[in-house]
Amino acid sequence: EPEVTQTPSHQVTQMGQEVILRCVPISNHLYFYWYRQILGQKVEFLVSFYNNEISEKSEIFDDQFSVERPDGSNFTLKIRSTKLEDSAMYFCASSNPLRQVSNEKLFFGSGTQLSVL
Amino acid sequence: GIQVEQSPPDLILQEGANSTLRCNFSDSVNNLQWFHQNPWGQLINLFYIPSGTKQNGRLSATTVATERYSLLYISSSQTTDSGVYFCAVQMDSSYKLIFGSGTRLLVRP
Numbered sequence: 664e665p666e667v668t669q670t671p672s673h674q675v676t677q678m679g680q681e682v683i684l685r686c687v688p689i690s691n692h693l694y695f696y697w698y699r700q701i702l703g704q705k706v707e708f709l710v711s712f713y714n715n716e717i718s719e720k721s722e723i724f725d726d727q728f729s730v731e732r733p734d735g736s737n738f739t740l741k742i743r744s745t746k747l748e749d750s751a752m753y754f755c756a757s758s759n760p761l762r763q764v765s766n767e768k769l770f771f772g773s774g775t776q777l778s779v780l
Numbered sequence: 781g782i783q784v785e786q787s788p789p790d791l792i793l794q795e796g797a798n799s800t801l802r803c804n805f806s807d808s809v810n811n812l813q814w815f816h817q818n819p820w821g822q823l824i825n826l827f828y829i830p831s832g833t834k835q836n837g838r839l840s841a842t843t844v845a846t847e848r849y850s851l852l853y854i855s856s857s858q859t860t861d862s863g864v865y866f867c868a869v870q871m872d873s874s875y876k877l878i879f880g881s882g883t884r885l886l887v888r889p
Contacts, residue, residue: 694875705882706823706866711875719875752821769813769868769877771823 665689667772669755675778676745684740684775686755695738696756696769697730699723706754712738745779752776782807784880786867792886793857801852801883803867811870812843813877814852818863826852826865857887 668687676682688695697709710720712730729741738757742749755772783806793799803812814826827834827841829850834841838857843850854861864884868877 696875698877706868706879708876708878713875721876754823767811768825768828770825771815773820773822776821 667755667757667770669753669772669775671775672773673776673778675780678747678779679744682742682745682777684742684753684755684777686738686740686772687736688738688755688757689759689770690736692757692759692770694718694758695730695732696758697740698754698756698771699751700754700774701751709740742777745777747779750777750779782809782869782871782878784867784869784878786865786880786883788883789881790884790886792888795857795859795887795889797857797887798853798855799857799885801854801865801867801885803850803852803869803880805848805850805867805869807848807871809845809848809869810872811877812845812850813868814841814850815866815868816861816863817866817882823866854885857885859887859889861885862887 670685695712698706700706708721710724711718727743731739752774754774756769758769785804787802812830816824829841829843831843831845838855840853864882866879866882868879
């Protein structure tokens with residue numbers, strides 16, 4: 664069964680450093696997402712991406728965050744200058760909805776655990 | 781914004797028991813999904829169920845959109861069912877899924 668893959672599985676960084684989290688969505692999917700989960704809390708939406716542009720973002724997704732689809736397969740999340748509160752599990756997800764605005768069934772990767780020291 | 785509430789927050793079962801998890805939401809939605817987060821943190825999509833009833837093995841789900849709730853049934857529970865079960869909803873004209881706080885399930889052998 665096709666799956667969303669994320670690398671690395673764990674990332675440790677120093678506060679103020681830039682990190683790039685990488686994802687390979689399911690190949691025929693059109694919509695891509697990043698979510699995050701702070702330890703013990705609910706999963707929170709960060710951003711959705713369709714047709715090479717951001718379609719929606721949350722208030723968490725400020726100027727420190729950016730997303731990119733550099734080629735036909737990868738989807739990346741960059742945090743420019745990490746803060747302690749950015750420590751969380753970051754999940755990439757993808758879907759292939761029939762309607763323009765619908766997640767339908769969302770498939771998640773295994774996540775990248777980001778620890779900011 | 782829309783509120784998504786799940787109950788119970790915690791549940792302990794003996795292996796073989798049945799359970800019902802509930803998700804209430806405060807506004808109309810066009811998408812509802814149930815996820816299982818296993819002890820390794822993986823989020824597994826169980827059901828896409830904006831309305832109606834679906835079954836997949838020992839699991840089934842029912843969403844009554846007009847009354848703004850969904851139920852997840854787990855029958856003959858196994859230790860591998862342990863983890864956190866999340867309900868997530870999406871409203872019209874939005875791309876984001878809004879997650880509830882989850883039900884943490886522990887199935888004891």
